[in-house]
Amino acid sequence: MRALLVQQGLQDALLAEKNLPSTMQENEKAELLEKAHSAIILSLGDTVLRKVAKAKSTAELWLKLESLYMTKSLAN
Numbered sequence: 001m002r003a004l005l006v007q008q009g010l011q012d013a014l015l016a017e018k019n020l021p022s023t024m025q026e027n028e029k030a031e032l033l034e035k036a037h038s039a040i041i042l043s044l045g046d047t048v049l050r051k052v053a054k055a056k057s058t059a060e061l062w063l064k065l066e067s068l069y070m071t072k073s074l075a076n
Contacts, residue, residue, distance in 0.1 A: 001043060001065070010036040016059045033058050040065075 005011045012020055013036030020029050037058040041049065051068060055061035 005036055010039060013058045014062050
């Protein structure tokens with residue numbers, strides 16, 4: 001998923017909105033965040049989408065996906 005966002009130039013959206021470059025205008029930030037959010041949502045299956053449906057921001061969505069699927073231990 002990260003590779004897809006990098007390819008589309010949306011990797012900065014994984015940062016919280018306050019961490020985006022200050023040189024970006026507000027409308028550019030909003031567009032970047034919305035594009036990244038929709039790219040992630042469109043890449044998810046129904047089961048996963050149900051688990052992360054309450055996430056409102058791109059960063060929140062990404063953190064939720066990481067908490068669900070990143071390896072935390074050998075048993076995971």
